[in-house]
Amino acid sequence: xxxxxxxxxxxxxxxxxxxxxxxxxxxxxxxxxxxxxxxxxxxxxxxxxxxxxxxxxxxxxxxxxxxxxxxxxxxxxxxxxxxxxxxxxxxxxxxxxxxxxxxxxxxxxxxxxxxxxxxxxxxxxxxxxxxxxxxxxxxxxxxxxxxxxxxxxxxxxxxxxxxxxxxxxxxxxxxxxxxxxxxxxxxxxxxxxxxxxxxxxxxxxxxxxxxxxxxxxxxxxxxxxxxxxxxxxxxxxxxx
Amino acid sequence: xxxxxxxxxxxxxxxxxxxxxxxxxxxxxxxxxxxxxxxxxxxxxxxxxxxxxxxxxxxxxxxxxxxxxxxxxxxxxxxxxxxxxxxxxxxxxxxxxxxxxxxxxxxxxxxxxxxxxxxxxxxxxxxxxxxxxxxxxxxxxxxxxxxxxxxxxxxxxxxxxxxxxxxxxxxxxxxxxxxxxxxxxxxxxxxxxxxxxxxxxxxxxxxxxxxxxxxxxxxxxxxxxxxxxxxxxxxxxxxxxxxxxxxxxxxxxxxxxxxxxxxxxxxxxxxxxxxxxxxxxxxxxxxxxxxxxxx
Numbered sequence: 001x002x003x004x005x006x007x008x009x010x011x012x013x014x015x016x017x018x019x020x021x022x023x024x025x026x027x028x029x030x031x032x033x034x035x036x037x038x039x040x041x042x043x044x045x046x047x048x049x050x051x052x053x054x055x056x057x058x059x060x061x062x063x064x065x066x067x068x069x070x071x072x073x074x075x076x077x078x079x080x081x082x083x084x085x086x087x088x089x090x091x092x093x094x095x096x097x098x099x100x101x102x103x104x105x106x107x108x109x110x111x112x113x114x115x116x117x118x119x120x121x122x123x124x125x126x127x128x129x130x131x132x133x134x135x136x137x138x139x140x141x142x143x144x145x146x147x148x149x150x151x152x153x154x155x156x157x158x159x160x161x162x163x164x165x166x167x168x169x170x171x172x173x174x175x176x177x178x179x180x181x182x183x184x185x186x187x188x189x190x191x192x193x194x195x196x197x198x199x200x201x202x203x204x205x206x207x208x209x210x211x212x213x214x215x216x217x218x219x220x221x222x223x224x225x226x227x228x229x230x231x232x233x234x235x236x237x238x239x240x
Numbered sequence: 241x242x243x244x245x246x247x248x249x250x251x252x253x254x255x256x257x258x259x260x261x262x263x264x265x266x267x268x269x270x271x272x273x274x275x276x277x278x279x280x281x282x283x284x285x286x287x288x289x290x291x292x293x294x295x296x297x298x299x300x301x302x303x304x305x306x307x308x309x310x311x312x313x314x315x316x317x318x319x320x321x322x323x324x325x326x327x328x329x330x331x332x333x334x335x336x337x338x339x340x341x342x343x344x345x346x347x348x349x350x351x352x353x354x355x356x357x358x359x360x361x362x363x364x365x366x367x368x369x370x371x372x373x374x375x376x377x378x379x380x381x382x383x384x385x386x387x388x389x390x391x392x393x394x395x396x397x398x399x400x401x402x403x404x405x406x407x408x409x410x411x412x413x414x415x416x417x418x419x420x421x422x423x424x425x426x427x428x429x430x431x432x433x434x435x436x437x438x439x440x441x442x443x444x445x446x447x448x449x450x451x452x453x454x455x456x457x458x459x460x461x462x463x464x465x466x467x468x469x470x471x472x473x474x475x476x477x478x479x480x481x482x483x484x485x486x487x488x489x490x491x492x493x494x495x496x497x498x499x500x501x502x503x504x505x506x507x508x509x510x511x512x513x514x515x516x517x518x519x520x521x522x523x524x525x526x527x528x529x530x531x532x533x534x535x
Contacts, residue, residue, distance in 0.1 A: 001338055005327070081328075089314040090342070
């Protein structure tokens with residue numbers, strides 16, 4: 001029952017985000033394929049696909065995952081339903097667990113589905129992009145980018161009001177994305193490079209080679225767990 | 241049998257101010273208990289602590305013998321909040337289907353009866369229901385549970401007289417089935433109508449507690465008319481709660497030694513002595529004034 005509730009509360013937002021990410025993915029694949037002319041003789045969409053998932057999708061998905069982390073009991077307080085929710089025989093920890101698992105699965109789906117749309121777009125355009133590569137790139141994005149999701153989760157338990165938590169979440173995602181690019185000493189901490197390291201891309205075929213970047217993914221997941229644990233602690237202790 | 245609610249020295253601090261300042265009270269089982277207090281006296285804070293919506297600063301609180309707000313105790317109670325807000329994105333049918341599995345004592349026959357009595361539109365979303373209809377839905381969601389204990393926070397707030405009457409009747413019926421009802425209100429008339437036990441609070445402390453019958457019999461107002469009133473201190477004794485001098489009249493609110501006070505009047509020169517019973521409203525107002533005078 002609680003899972004059904006958290007799904008009902010978040011499904012419109014999830015579908016909206018999914019559609020938006022599919023539009024971004026399609027536009028980016030076509031832009032890279034046509035305007036950037038990365039599809040030349042072989043008619044493959046390898047480079048266009050990799051550029052899309054590593055570039056536009058990574059950027060937009062980061063903000064989307066943060067949005068998928070918003071909501072919860074503090075938002076319910078602002079709409080007036082928190083008293084009813086907390087009067088039901090379900091602990092705060094369980095409510096938090098159901099919401100965070102639901103949001104994490106949605107974030108993962110929002111990474112995998114647009115990534116898997118790349119081979120479909122390529123095929124519809126007479127080109128090709130391996131489904132296995134698309135899946136692995138989507139998986140890297142979804143797992144490695146969980147940090148963005150947990151930023152949303154933490155913002156949602158600290159700041160009441162949709163606009164405040166969303167605004168702070170956007171600022172934090174922006175800082176994580178750009179701080180590692182602008183500040184020289186932070187460059188080694190780039191989440192984008194950790195998830196999609198350039199040496200793991202074949203320079204001729206633009207396909208994946210080598211193993212998954214487990215180090216970067218593990219670091220991001222560990223940070224994500226720390227932020228989620230903080231969010232859980234705040235949820236357990238605070239007044240609603 | 242343990243009390244429905246027991247609190248001891250319960251405090252809740254928001255910043256520098258205390259919403260509850262050592263609240264000690266007992267809600268007996270099997271009664272309709274009116275939780276009376278002015279706006280801001282701490283009623284909602286108390287209820288939210290009992291439900292674990294907010295955390296107490298210090299003190300103890302138990303509900304049905306278990307720590308207040310525990311998951312197991314929430315399975316045995318019902319709650320209807322002041323603004324009756326429910327999930328706006330669900331239909332009436334969906335919110336009933338959502339709530340039902342949480343409560344093992346849910347009775348489908350009560351659900352069917354109340355759906356018919358309250359004329360609730362099953363396929364309408366909660367967001368389009370009026371406050372009156374939301375109250376009916378909230379009552380249905382609570383009454384079908386047949387819980388041991390039902391908490392209501394200002395249940396009649398914003399309702400028209402007809403709906404208020406219907407709601408109060410439903411509560412009396414539920415109490416007859418063995419449910420302890422604990423409802424907060426600042427409407428004395430409403431409390432007097434259905435409650436048989438009263439707990440009144442002011443500034444986060446209990447100022448009046450007891451069965452309504454007992455309070456009605458215990459307290460008396462003694463009015464004494466003098467040509468030249470003696471000092472009020474002349475009437476100070478055990479059981480005297482408040483002495484007010486208004487011109488030539490001295491008005492005394494007392495719970496004990498009433499005959500002695502009445503007899504003392506003529507000895508001190510009273511021209512007329514009048515002893516009469518005190519209504520709950522008068523009693524409550526006097527207790528609030530007394531609390532203000534002493535603090």
